Amino acid sequence: MTHATARAATVEFEHVTKSYDARAAKAGTPGAVNDLSLAVPAGRICVLVGPSGCGKTTSLKMVNRLIEPTSGRILLDGVDAATRDLTELRRGIGYVIQQTGLFPHQTIEDNVATVPRLLGWPKARQRARAEELLAVVGLEPAQYARRYPAQLSGGERQRVGVARALAADPPVMLMDEPFGAVDPIVRERLQNEFLRIQEQLAKTILFVTHDIDEAIKMGDLVAVMQDGGRVAQYGPPAEILAAPASDFVARFVGADRGLKRLSLTRVADIALSPAITARVGTDAADARRRTLADPFPYLLLLDAGDRPLGWIDQDRIPDEGLLDARHVDSRSPLLDRRTTLKDALSMLLDDLVQAGVVVDRHGALLGLLTIEQVMAFMRDTAVDSAGRDVEPGAGAHG
Amino acid sequence: MAELLRRNGGMLADGLVDHLVLTGIAVGVGFALSLVLVLLIVRSRRLAGPIIAVAGTLYTIPSLALFAFLVPVTGLSLVSAEIGLVSYTLLILVRNILAGLDGVSPDVVEAADGMGHTRLQRLVGVELPLALPLIVAGLRIATVTTIGLVMVTAVIGQGGLGQVMLRGFSLRNWDLVYASLVVMVGLAIAADLLLVLAGRLLTPWTRRRAA
Numbered sequence: 204m205t206h207a208t209a210r211a212a213t214v215e216f217e218h219v220t221k222s223y224d225a226r227a228a229k230a231g232t233p234g235a236v237n238d239l240s241l242a243v244p245a246g247r248i249c250v251l252v253g254p255s256g257c258g259k260t261t262s263l264k265m266v267n268r269l270i271e272p273t274s275g276r277i278l279l280d281g282v283d284a285a286t287r288d289l290t291e292l293r294r295g296i297g298y299v300i301q302q303t304g305l306f307p308h309q310t311i312e313d314n315v316a317t318v319p320r321l322l323g324w325p326k327a328r329q330r331a332r333a334e335e336l337l338a339v340v341g342l343e344p345a346q347y348a349r350r351y352p353a354q355l356s357g358g359e360r361q362r363v364g365v366a367r368a369l370a371a372d373p374p375v376m377l378m379d380e381p382f383g384a385v386d387p388i389v390r391e392r393l394q395n396e397f398l399r400i401q402e403q404l405a406k407t408i409l410f411v412t413h414d415i416d417e418a419i420k421m422g423d424l425v426a427v428m429q430d431g432g433r434v435a436q437y438g439p440p441a442e443i444l445a446a447p448a449s450d451f452v453a454r455f456v457g458a459d460r461g462l463k464r465l466s467l468t469r470v471a472d473i474a475l476s477p478a479i480t481a482r483v484g485t486d487a488a489d490a491r492r493r494t495l496a497d498p499f500p501y502l503l504l505l506d507a508g509d510r511p512l513g514w515i516d517q518d519r520i521p522d523e524g525l526l527d528a529r530h531v532d533s534r535s536p537l538l539d540r541r542t543t544l545k546d547a548l549s550m551l552l553d554d555l556v557q558a559g560v561v562v563d564r565h566g567a568l569l570g571l572l573t574i575e576q577v578m579a580f581m582r583d584t585a586v587d588s589a590g591r592d593v594e595p596g597a598g599a600h601g
Numbered sequence: 602m603a604e605l606l607r608r609n610g611g612m613l614a615d616g617l618v619d620h621l622v623l624t625g626i627a628v629g630v631g632f633a634l635s636l637v638l639v640l641l642i643v644r645s646r647r648l649a650g651p652i653i654a655v656a657g658t659l660y661t662i663p664s665l666a667l668f669a670f671l672v673p674v675t676g677l678s679l680v681s682a683e684i685g686l687v688s689y690t691l692l693i694l695v696r697n698i699l700a701g702l703d704g705v706s707p708d709v710v711e712a713a714d715g716m717g718h719t720r721l722q723r724l725v726g727v728e729l730p731l732a733l734p735l736i737v738a739g740l741r742i743a744t745v746t747t748i749g750l751v752m753v754t755a756v757i758g759q760g761g762l763g764q765v766m767l768r769g770f771s772l773r774n775w776d777l778v779y780a781s782l783v784v785m786v787g788l789a790i791a792a793d794l795l796l797v798l799a800g801r802l803l804t805p806w807t808r809r810r811a812a
Contacts, residue, residue: 293717304712
């Protein structure tokens with residue numbers, strides 16, 4: 204986005220260890236972290252995902268020092284967090300937790316203005332900032348500012364939690380299962396809204412979840428963690444799905460990782476194939492000749508603006524005269540470049556003509572997507588059984 | 602009735618004022634002292650056991666015995682009365698304030714820490730406000746209990762309405778005895794209602810549930 208904030212910091216874990224039992228510094232204690240090294244580039248979402256007790260939340264809380272590491276360093280923009288004043292450090296890091304931790308005794312506005320208040324901003328600026336952020340997270344300030352948390356739904360409270368974390372425009376945000384306490388429909392909406400907000404803000408975000416689907420959806424980078432805070436694999440989601448680094452990762456991402464890859468890849472990532480087309484009002488005989496010469500047995504009829512009207516079976520194209528919208532005998536679902544391959548494939552399987560018609564935002568034809576192309580893409584980006592590395596789905600994550 | 606009030610109204614009114622003052626000082630000082638004790642406990646949790654044990658021991662001493670014990674030390678004075686009265690409020694208040702603080706959700710405490718509250722900011726800005734319902738509940742019990750106990754301090758020359766009642770006994774004026782009792786019960790009920798009202802005004806968030 205154009206007004207992306209310049210204020211995003213890198214976050215680096217350098218050999219960070221947290222042991223809860225001095226005698227057994229080895230891994231094994233739930234929540235323990237053993238020699239974690241991880242670098243998160245500025246402005247990206249890094250998701251820590253793993254089974255419960257794998258140390259992902261511990262790792263997160265060591266960044267704002269709610270938990271102090273036993274050894275190792277965590278660098279924010281190159282500065283060791285341990286050397287910074289504790290309250291100053293925390294006020295510069297947005298923090299969102301699952302149960303929101305909203306202050307029940309404060310209005311929504313006061314909750315959102317928490318860090319600005321701690322930083323001593325003037326009252327008017329606090330209020331203006333709170334209203335601005337409520338609008339950003341989709342809560343009408345006039346309606347919500349004066350209410351108390353108990354008067355809000357779970358989803359609304361989570362939005363307030365996000366707004367509160369953003370209040371002082373921190374370069375880094377920590378989010379601990381931020382959408383874990385709401386129902387799946389609300390969760391999906393909050394995820395989408397958050398990705399939209401992040402597109403503009405470009406914060407560096409550490410995001411903890413135990414849900415691999417959420418990790419794949421939210422992460423620019425995903426760190427799959429296993430017991431003892433060890434990173435089993437770290438990379439873009441498409442890479443983790445296409446080439447799991449170990450049996451643990453393969454099991455964790457699930458047997459349906461192929462389908463997950465489909466949901467991660469968008470139509471825009473695939474080279475489309477051309478269609479045989481003809482505009483309404485053009486010569487039918489010519490169109491018939493061209494269609495018969497091509498192995499694909501359908502003609503795609505377009506209107507004057509190149510918007511697809513539907514298919515005409517090659518055998519039903521008139522021998523003479525002009526083409527007309529009445530000749531259309533079947534239609535295909537229209538896909539746009541943002542449609543995921545999973546959705547596209549699902550629509551294609553339901554359809555008579557197994558080619559998806561991809562259009563741009565004005566509805567004009569871009570090309571065709573066939574099941575064969577989807578299969579070929581999956582084959583080309585998968586890893587072979589020897590574990591050979593392959594290129595990740597290019598720009599697969601929106 | 603009118604006759605009773607005409608003859609003893611002044612005495613009852615004086616007794617009521619004394620009673621209010623004795624109660625007010627006791628609960629006020631008791632509350633301040635309890636806050637200090639709770640702050641100590643918050644700083645060092647190990648102090649919780651000893652402090653509550655001492656407050657509990659004080660609470661078990663029969664009131665008459667405590668006042669009798671204090672007279673040789675501090676005399677038949679307001680100080681003697683207040684030492685006893687304050688002592689009795691401590692257990693109730695310390696326990697309720699602590700329960701209120703402990704009842705604050707761990708998520709809220711963690712969020713407060715995570716956003717960079719200092720310890721004092723967290724206590725004053727987050728934990729004490731959220732403990733208010735239980736603090737007010739403690740104040741209500743302490744106040745009503747103290748109003749009753751003030752009666753007993755009549756034996757050491759204080760007592761507010763207790764004095765009036767003793768006067769009634771010695772004059773065998775039963776109407777006066779009953780009148781002082783009625784005024785005292787009225788005072789207790791009024792004080793309790795006032796605290797309930799104050800509590801509601803101080804905790805608007807507890808009244809506005811899901812719209």
